[in-house]
Structures are given as C-alpha cells and as structure tokens.
Amino acid sequence: MRDRDVPQEGNATLGGRRKAVYAVAEDGKLRIVPSSGWEAEEIVTRQAVEDLERRAEAARARVLAGETSPLEYHMYRARMDVTLLSQSTGLWGWRVRRHFRPRVFERLPRRLRLRYAEALGIALETLGKVD
Amino acid sequence: MPPAFTHVHASHCESGVMSALVRHSGLPMSEAMAFGLASTLSFAYLPFIRINGLPLIAYRMPPRFIIKGLHRGLGLGMRFEKFRSPERGMARLDELLDAGRLVGLQTSVFWLPYFPPDLRFHFNAHNLLVYGREGDDYLISDPVAETAVRCARQDLEKARFAKGILAPKGLLFYATRTPPAPDLARLGKRALARTARIMLHTPLPLIGVRGIRMLARRVEKLSLADGGASARMYAGNIVRMQEEIGTGGGGFRFLYAAFLQELAAATGYRALDGLAARLVEIGDRWREFALAAARMIRGRDALAPPALGARLHALAAEEKQFFRELDAAQRAWQC
Numbered sequence: 001m002r003d004r005d006v007p008q009e010g011n012a013t014l015g016g017r018r019k020a021v022y023a024v025a026e027d028g029k030l031r032i033v034p035s036s037g038w039e040a041e042e043i044v045t046r047q048a049v050e051d052l053e054r055r056a057e058a059a060r061a062r063v064l065a066g067e068t069s070p071l072e073y074h075m076y077r078a079r080m081d082v083t084l085l086s087q088s089t090g091l092w093g094w095r096v097r098r099h100f101r102p103r104v105f106e107r108l109p110r111r112l113r114l115r116y117a118e119a120l121g122i123a124l125e126t127l128g129k130v131d
Numbered sequence: 132m133p134p135a136f137t138h139v140h141a142s143h144c145e146s147g148v149m150s151a152l153v154r155h156s157g158l159p160m161s162e163a164m165a166f167g168l169a170s171t172l173s174f175a176y177l178p179f180i181r182i183n184g185l186p187l188i189a190y191r192m193p194p195r196f197i198i199k200g201l202h203r204g205l206g207l208g209m210r211f212e213k214f215r216s217p218e219r220g221m222a223r224l225d226e227l228l229d230a231g232r233l234v235g236l237q238t239s240v241f242w243l244p245y246f247p248p249d250l251r252f253h254f255n256a257h258n259l260l261v262y263g264r265e266g267d268d269y270l271i272s273d274p275v276a277e278t279a280v281r282c283a284r285q286d287l288e289k290a291r292f293a294k295g296i297l298a299p300k301g302l303l304f305y306a307t308r309t310p311p312a313p314d315l316a317r318l319g320k321r322a323l324a325r326t327a328r329i330m331l332h333t334p335l336p337l338i339g340v341r342g343i344r345m346l347a348r349r350v351e352k353l354s355l356a357d358g359g360a361s362a363r364m365y366a367g368n369i370v371r372m373q374e375e376i377g378t379g380g381g382g383f384r385f386l387y388a389a390f391l392q393e394l395a396a397a398t399g400y401r402a403l404d405g406l407a408a409r410l411v412e413i414g415d416r417w418r419e420f421a422l423a424a425a426r427m428i429r430g431r432d433a434l435a436p437p438a439l440g441a442r443l444h445a446l447a448a449e450e451k452q453f454f455r456e457l458d459a460a461q462r463a464w465q466c
Contacts, residue, residue, distance in 0.1 A: 001380060001415055015247030018277055019377060020142040022163075022385035024411060030163075030389035032140065032379075034277065040425035041374050044367040047428055049249050051183075051364065079241065081183060084253055087294040121242070121289065 003033050011037020013045040052079050063130045069105030071096075071116060073130050078120045088119035136233060136262040138272040138279040142379030142386060145197045146171065147274020148235050148258040153201065155233050157309040162274070167390025168318055169200030170325040172383055174450075176337050176346040182296070185368040188346065190382030192329070194256035194297060198235070198304060204318055208307035213300040217292045220301035221284065224261065227305060228269075234261045237302040239293030245273070245280045254376070255297040261287075275377045316398045316466035326387075327458035330450065340454065343447040351440030359434045366424040366439060374421050381414030388414065402460045406453070413449050420446065 003023040018034035025031050056076035062068040075085050086093040091112075099105050099112075110124075117124045136155060139162075141147025146166040153160040166172070173192045180187040202209040214220035227234050240246055240257045263270040268281045282290075291301045330339040337345060346369070353362035372382075379386035388410040395403035420442045426432040427439070 001385065001411070001418065013247060013249035015249070017247060019275065020140045020379065022142060022379040022389050028408075030385060030392055030407070030411070032142065032162075034140065038374070040370065040422045043425040043429050044370045044421075045249055045375050047364070047367040048183075048252070048371060079252060084295045087298075119294075 003031065006033045006035050007038035008036045009039045009042070011039070011042040011045075013037070013042050013049070052076060060130050063102075066102055068100045069102045070128060070130050071105055072100045074116075074120050074122060074127060078122070080120070085116075085119065089115050091115070136260075136272065139274070140277050141274035141377075143191075143377045143383070144258040144273070144275055145194065145256075146386070147377075148260055149197050149201050151260055151272065151274065152233060152235060152306050153205065153207065153310070156207065156306045158205070158312065161389075161393060163386055163389035163393055165197060165201060166383070166386050167326075167394065168204055168322050169197040170322045170329065171197050171200070172326050172387040173329050174339055174342045174382075176342040176349075178337075178349070180296070185364065188369055188372045190373060190378060190384075194237075194258075198258075204322075205310040205313055206308075207310050209304055210307060211302065211304045213302050215300075217288050217301065220291060220303070221288055224303060225264065227303070228261060228264050232305050235259070235304045236261060236287075236291055237299035238287070238290035239295075239299065240290075242286055242290035242293060243273075243282060244286050245271075245276070245282060250375070253293070253295055255293055255295055255299055315394065316400070316464070319394045319398060319400075320461055320464050320466055323457055323461040323464075327454045327461060330454040331458065340447050340451045343443055343450065347440045347443035347447060350443060351437050353436040355434065355436070362434060362436055363428045366436075367428050370421045370424050373417060381417040384410055384414035384417060398466070400464055400466070402463070406457055406460060409453055409456070413446070413453060416442075416446055416449065 001023045003025050006021050006023045014037050018036050020032045021035045022030050023033045056073055059068060059073040059076050063070050063073050080088070082093050082096050086096050099108060113124060113127055117127045139151060141150070141162040143162070143166065146162045150160045150162045150165040153165065171191045173190065175189045176186065178186040198209065201207060212223060214223065224234060236259055238257050238259060239253060239255045241251045241253045260272040261269050262272055267284050269284065269287050271280050271282050273280055291299055293299065333339045336342070353365055355362060374380065388407040391403045391407035391410065395401055395407070420439070423442065424439055427434045
C-alpha cells in the first residue's frame with residue numbers, strides 16, 4: 001500500500017480518532033501513516049456491533065413478553081455471553097441461565113444482584129429493568 | 132530523575148508498548164523492530180476457541196510473545212507480577228509509579244472509557260503503559276491512541292481485573308535494566324529463521340501457511356442455507372481479526388515488511404529489501420480479500436464463499452513461496 005492510498009474515509013466506528021497504518025512512502029520506505037479509517041473495516045465492525053445490538057433487542061422483547069429476565073438483556077448490552085458472565089461473576093453457567101427465568105430472577109437475593117451489577121458495570125437499580 | 136516519557140503512536144498494542152519500554156530504558160527501538168525481532172508474525176486458525184460463536188483467527192503469535200521474546204533476546208530484566216486482589220494490584224502499581232518506573236499493564240479493552248464505544252469488545256490482552264498519576268487519574272500511553280490519555284482509577288482497576296479468556300489477573304510488567312546494544316545481525320537472523328519455521332513447519336495444520344489453507348477450505352464450504360447470515364458473520368470475523376484490531380494493515384504483513392527494511396538498513400544485508408517489497412504486495416492481496424469480503428457482507432456483490440476461499444488459497448500459495456525465500460535468505464546470511 002502506498003502512503004497516498006491509505007484510506008481516509010472517516011470510519012465512524014473510530015469515533016473521530018485515527019489509527020496507525022504502515023504504508024510505502026515516495027522513497028520506497030514503509031512508514032506509519034495515520035488513517036481516519038477504511039470503509040471495509042467500518043462495515044465489519046458495525047456488523048459485529050449490530051449483531052450484539054440485535055441480540056439485546058430480541059432479549060428486550062422477550063423480557064416485555066415475560067419470557068426472560070432483564071438479566072439476559074443486560075448481559076447482551078454489556079456485550080457478554082453466558083460463558084463470560086459466568087466467569088465474571090464466579091457463578092456456574094447453569095445458575096446464570098436459571099436466573100434468566102423471570103420468577104427466579106424476581107426472588108434473587110440482593111447479594112447476587114449486586115454481583116451481577118458489578119460484573120456488568122451497571123447500577124443495582126438498572127439491573128431490575130429494561131430501558 | 133528518570134527521563135521524561137514520550138508517547139509514540141503505533142499500530143499494535145504489544146509491539147508499541149515493548150518498543151516504548153525499550154526506548155525508555157535507553158536503547159533505540161522502533162515498533163517494527165520489536166515486532167520482527169520477537170518473531171511475532173504468524174497465522175493461526177483455531178476453530179476450537181470460539182468467541183460469540185466464531186472461531187479465533189490470528190495473524191500473529193499469542194499475547195505476551197513480544198514481551199517475552201524481547202525480554203530474552205535483549206536482556207531487559209523484565210519483571211512480571213500478577214495479583215489475586217485488585218486492591219493489592221492497584222497499590223503495587225502506585226508504588227512502582229511513585230518510584231518513577233514506566234509500567235506496562237495487561238487490560239480488557241471493554242472497560243477502558245477512552246476507547247471508541249464501537250471498538251469496546253471483551254478483548255482481555257490489550258497492553259498499555261502507565262507513566263504517572265495525578266490525583267485519581269492515571270497518565271496512560273496507549274500505543275494505538277494518537278496521543279497520551281488519562282484513565283480514572285476505578286476504570287483501570289476494572290480493566291486490569293476483567294475475567295474470561297486470557298484474563299489479565301492484574302498483570303503488570305517493567306524493565307529493570309538498560310540492555311546492552313544488541314548484535315542486530317545475529318538476533319535478526321535468528322528471528323527470521325524462527326518466523327520461517329513457524330509459517331512453514333509447525334507440526335499443527337492450523338498454524339502458518341497450512342492454517343491459511345485450512346481456513347480457505349472452511350470458507351469455501353460456508354453454507355448459504357440461512358440466506359447467508361452466518362456466512363457473512365464468518366467472513367466479517369476474518370476481516371476484523373485482520374484489519375480492525377491494530378495490525379498496521381494486511382494482518383501485520385506491512386508491519387513485518389517495515390521490519391525487514393529496517394533490518395536491511397541496520398545490518399547492510401540488502402537481500403531483505405527485495406523480500407520487504409514482496410511482502411508489501413502480499414499485504415495488498417490481504418487488503419483486497421478484506422475489501423471483497425466487506426462488499427459481500429454489505430450486499431454490494433453477491434455472497435460467494437468459494438470466491439473468498441479461492442483468494443485465501445492464492446494467499447497461502449504466495450506466502451509459502453515468500454517464507455521459503457525468507458528462509459533461504461536467512462541461511463545465506465553470513466554473520
């Protein structure tokens with residue numbers, strides 16, 4: 001890649017920042033060139049983010065339909081899956097999955113709720129509802 | 132009084148951190164040199180490690196490979212410390228900073244507030260440097276950021292003690308001595324030999340050129356039964372690993388080419404210049420693969436897994452040829 005071909009396409013996922021890319025300058029030497037982004041990259045990053053957002057939205061709909069607990073929604077909001085949430089809280093995966101049942105979640109003791117809120121990086125009051 | 136620290140923008144976190152650490156301890160070192168001397172370039176397709184249901188694909192050796200490689204190669208006297216308790220981990224960091232040390236940390240990107248929100252995934256092996264603190268803020272040199280940044284204590288603690296795959300466990304590291312000037316020809320020759328061996332002769336079919344082939348065969352066979360949704364996610368994952376995370380473009384191929392040029396200039400072994408130019412072309416082919424995949428994901432071109440697989444097969448063939456030549460050049464190097 002020549003330095004003049006380094007994409008400067010203002011990739012929205014970089015949030016206005018520039019990343020360092022190596023490219024060939026006039027003298028044939030490779031140097032760092034700051035890039036404001038490449039559309040191909042933006043496409044695949046948005047793809048991953050949108051996939052997680054879709055999962056969260058689907059979980060939200062199921063919370064409102066009474067089919068799952070807000071915990072599952074917040075798990076996807078924090079870009080986690082059951083494995084990571086289980087590792088982050090130190091609870092077994094089957095327990096996390098059990099806490100997705102609305103009835104079980106409602107009776108969850110405060111200390112377990114705190115553990116989830118801490119692992120997800122949200123406030124205790126937020127954990128109980130979907131926004 | 133230790134010398135003032137200067138932040139330098141880099142493409143990859145670990146090579147950026149290590150080159151800055153080495154420079155700070157008194158030895159000139161570029162990011163490309165750090166990356167190449169540690170023999171970091173690679174390829175790995177690990178279908179048994181799944182993240183959000185997608186296999187791990189890497190264009191480099193595993194995390195901490197550069198840190199350990201340079202530590203051994205240069206004799207940096209690196210110290211590594213992990214912690215069970217976040218409180219003790221943070222207290223130790225403060226202690227080292229107050230003693231004027233430059234400290235490297237392993238962190239999770241997700242918990243670092245200065246990262247753009249769209250790039251905050253649960254990736255646990257992100258390296259950064261801390262060069263001081265002011266009140267409740269840490270002064271951070273994150274090599275992939277253009278300028279130095281700040282991070283609040285609470286956030287940094289969460290980032291250092293995140294759980295999951297490659298959990299950092301509060302890992303911090305620092306260099307304890309000024310390394311002697313290295314014999315670049317000897318170190319370089321050895322590093323080239325190691326990279327050629329990894330790419331051509333790793334006994335696992337998932338690593339190196341054979342790994343690219345294996346991925347190519349998998350991509351060819353991606354099913355379109357669900358309207359292509361899962362095939363698009365799969366292709367997107369490959370491109371994310373290649374470009375989005377800081378690789379300097381073309382899955383680290385450009386960065387390694389920069390290393391070959393620098394090594395040629397520093398040692399006078401000019402055969403490496405031609406190899407660098409060849410690797411830049413291969414990097415361009417990787418970028419073309421990324422572009423073709425992105426266009427299919429967006430629906431601008433028809434989704435055609437066999438076409439993507441064919442590009443990967445071609446890349447495998449080119450890389451095989453390249454690393455054979457690299458190996459031959461390394462063997463012919465009298466030093």
